[in-house]
Amino acid sequence: MAILQTKNLSKVYNPDTVPVHALRDVSITIDKGEFTSIVGPSGSGKTTLLNMLGGLDKPTSGSVWVNGEEITSMKESKLIDFRLHNIGFVFQHYNLIPVFTAHENVSFIMLLQNRSKKEIRERADDLLEQVGLGDRKNARPVQMSGGQQQRVAVARALASEPKFILADEPTANLDSTSAMNLLDIMNKMNREQNVTFVFSTHDQRVIDRARRVITMVDGAIHKDEYRDVEETAEN
Amino acid sequence: MKIYLKLAWRNIWRNKRRTIITVSAIIFAVMLAIILQSVNRGSYEVMIDRMVSFNTGYVQIQDMRYDEESSLDNSFWYDEELRDRILNADLRIERMAPRIETFMLAANHTSTRGSVVFGKNPQKEKKFNDFENYLSEGRLFEMNEQSVVLARGLAERLQLGVADTLVLIGQGRFGMSASGLFEIVGILDHPVRQLNNNGVFMALDTAQHLLSAEGYITGLMIAPVHERQTNSVASSLKEELKDEELAVYTWPELIPELLELMEMDLATPRLLTVVLYVVIGFGFLGTILTMTLERLREFGVLLSVGMQRFKLSAVLFIETIFISIIGVLAGIAVAWLILVLIDPIYLTGEAAQAVIDMGFDPVIPMSFAADQFYRQGFFVFLVAVAVFMFPLIKISRLNILDAARS
Numbered sequence: 001m002a003i004l005q006t007k008n009l010s011k012v013y014n015p016d017t018v019p020v021h022a023l024r025d026v027s028i029t030i031d032k033g034e035f036t037s038i039v040g041p042s043g044s045g046k047t048t049l050l051n052m053l054g055g056l057d058k059p060t061s062g063s064v065w066v067n068g069e070e071i072t073s074m075k076e077s078k079l080i081d082f083r084l085h086n087i088g089f090v091f092q093h094y095n096l097i098p099v100f101t102a103h104e105n106v107s108f109i110m111l112l113q114n115r116s117k118k119e120i121r122e123r124a125d126d127l128l129e130q131v132g133l134g135d136r137k138n139a140r141p142v143q144m145s146g147g148q149q150q151r152v153a154v155a156r157a158l159a160s161e162p163k164f165i166l167a168d169e170p171t172a173n174l175d176s177t178s179a180m181n182l183l184d185i186m187n188k189m190n191r192e193q194n195v196t197f198v199f200s201t202h203d204q205r206v207i208d209r210a211r212r213v214i215t216m217v218d219g220a221i222h223k224d225e226y227r228d229v230e231e232t233a234e235n
Numbered sequence: 236m237k238i239y240l241k242l243a244w245r246n247i248w249r250n251k252r253r254t255i256i257t258v259s260a261i262i263f264a265v266m267l268a269i270i271l272q273s274v275n276r277g278s279y280e281v282m283i284d285r286m287v288s289f290n291t292g293y294v295q296i297q298d299m300r301y302d303e304e305s306s307l308d309n310s311f312w313y314d315e316e317l318r319d320r321i322l323n324a325d326l327r328i329e330r331m332a333p334r335i336e337t338f339m340l341a342a343n344h345t346s347t348r349g350s351v352v353f354g355k356n357p358q359k360e361k362k363f364n365d366f367e368n369y370l371s372e373g374r375l376f377e378m379n380e381q382s383v384v385l386a387r388g389l390a391e392r393l394q395l396g397v398a399d400t401l402v403l404i405g406q407g408r409f410g411m412s413a414s415g416l417f418e419i420v421g422i423l424d425h426p427v428r429q430l431n432n433n434g435v436f437m438a439l440d441t442a443q444h445l446l447s448a449e450g451y452i453t454g455l456m457i458a459p460v461h462e463r464q465t466n467s468v469a470s471s472l473k474e475e476l477k478d479e480e481l482a483v484y485t486w487p488e489l490i491p492e493l494l495e496l497m498e499m500d501l502a503t504p505r506l507l508t509v510v511l512y513v514v515i516g517f518g519f520l521g522t523i524l525t526m527t528l529e530r531l532r533e534f535g536v537l538l539s540v541g542m543q544r545f546k547l548s549a550v551l552f553i554e555t556i557f558i559s560i561i562g563v564l565a566g567i568a569v570a571w572l573i574l575v576l577i578d579p580i581y582l583t584g585e586a587a588q589a590v591i592d593m594g595f596d597p598v599i600p601m602s603f604a605a606d607q608f609y610r611q612g613f614f615v616f617l618v619a620v621a622v623f624m625f626p627l628i629k630i631s632r633l634n635i636l637d638a639a640r641s
Contacts, residue, residue, distance in 0.1 A: 051636060054539070056539055056635050056636055056639075057636055076544075077543060077544075080538060080541055080542070080543050080544075081541065081543070083539065083540065083541045084540065084541025084542075085541070089536075089539055089540055091536065091639075095532070095533070095536040095639075097242070097533065097537075098249070098533075099242065099245035099246055099249060100242070100245075104238075104241075107238075108238065109540060109541065111238045112540075112541055112542055112546075113541075156540075160541070
């Protein structure tokens with residue numbers, strides 16, 4: 001079942017001066033439970049595409065559909081609310097709220113959703129356990145390693161029970177062990193809970209784990225391949 | 236809401252030193268503003284308090300023509316029925332004292348002076364002021380007694396003392412001749428300078444008889460339970476007496492010139508306060524500006540993950556208010572402490588003598604009027620609102636992607 005779809009998505013920066021075609025007629029469909037990497041060289045348009053999928057940027061033409069709802073024409077306040085309930089974000093620089101503890105960072109999204117205190121507390125505890133940080137829930141970002149912060153970011157992204165999670169270069173700032181650890185967690189969530197992940201990445205370790213790899217070149221889809229990850233890993 | 240308060244509170248302490256400096260600046264401004272005004276207002280409050288308690292009352296009822304022509308012809312009938320009506324008009328009325336007042340010539344055997352004769356009920360007057368405590372010689376008159384208490388200044392001018400006889404000559408109600416001989420039973424150092432120079436005080440019924448105005452008074456002094464009830468009590472009385480030829484005044488309406496004088500004297504400290512707040516406001520703006528600009532990326536992320544702009548603005552507003560509240564409360568506390576410690580400032584030497592000559596104690600009392608404290612809070616709140624415009628505009632125009640990249 002398609003939960004994310006783009007139709008003839010194009011983005012042109014500086015259309016009146018020096019036009020830069022960041023996206024050219026991109027049409028993709030992502031189904032629930034996919035573990036997809038968007039790859040390509042710098043400037044290929046993968047971050048622009050990710051921003052479009054997350055409703056953070058407006059296309060010049062074309063449309064983005066999430067769970068059957070077109071988000072490109074939504075007004076900003078509705079779009080913010082839509083993101084809150086439907087899209088999870090994991091950023092390259094973690095971007096946790098520095099004055100909140102790990103538990104509060106995860107809880108905050110649910111508070112914005114006006115969930116009950118009991119549900120928020122239990123779900124935040126559960127998510128931090130799932131990412132292996134049950135014993136660090138009272139630590140603030142500055143007291144955690146980059147890997148731990150990114151795991152909190154994953155827990156935060158999952159907290160709102162989104163339709164899918166967009167992760168922009170999630171391992172770019174992590175050491176090898178932390179990156180593998182993070183990928184293990186996301187992979188496990190994908191397989192066991194059917195959580196949909198869409199990455200933009202340069203990291204071969206992420207690409208190796210992806211069951212679908214969309215390669216972009218000059219703003220257009222160059223290749224879109226599905227793979228059997230376990231076979232790839234074994235090979 | 237709790238989470239926004241928590242977020243705002245922690246945000247302001249991200250950079251402790253910066254917040255402490257900003258809060259200190261607000262404390263300094265609030266403290267200085269309060270002390271400046273307190274010193275200036277203290278002396279006026281003593282004057283006003285004396286005028287209200289000795290002369291006008293918090294509320295005063297007069298004949299509607301008396302304000303234009305302060306003549307006995309414009310006195311009004313005051314009996315038990317009117318008294319009960321007034322008392323029942325507002326249950327917050329605590330005390331009332333009827334008076335009759337007129338100009339007369341006061342004379343000894345060789346000279347004459349202009350004087351203001353007051354007919355008072357000593358028992359009721361006691362509830363308004365400590366009139367009796369200002370007696371420096373003799374005793375207070377009693378009702379139905381053909382005696383007077385003379386203000387010190389007038390007594391000295393007429394060279395009269397206790398047990399001497401005072402001649403009063405004047406005009407009673409509707410042109411009736413009014414004159415009489417009165418035994419001086421006491422000399423009073425009246426705290427209101429003008430009255431100390433020309434005041435003659437006698438029993439209300441004695442004065443009414445002298446002035447052919449039995450049953451009539453020129454003013455009814457009224458005091459509510461609390462001073463703050465003055466206006467509402469006056470409103471109730473105006474409503475009750477709207478069909479009568481009576482006028483109800485509050486004390487500021489009766490002594491506007493004193494209030495105007497105070498306002499003029501307060502203009503300088505107020506101007507200084509405005510300048511102070513403008514300077515502090517720029518410092519405050521600097522802090523909020525930095526707190527905003529250094530967190531643009533964080534704001535971008537919060538908008539990305541689903542926080543509405545107005546909620547983000549609310550957090551910034553709470554941060555601004557938190558800094559203001561800490562500064563204002565601490566500033567008020569420090570100012571209060573300083574005022575308590577220095578109140579009153581004792582004058583010495585020539586300055587002290589000059590003040591004594593004017594009929595006041597040789598001290599500069601501090602004012603502890605509540606409004607000068609909470610007004611500072613209001614001004615700082617206005618500054619905070621003005622300062623908050625920057626983050627408000629910044630957040631409303633924030634481009635999520637640009638912010639996230641910053």
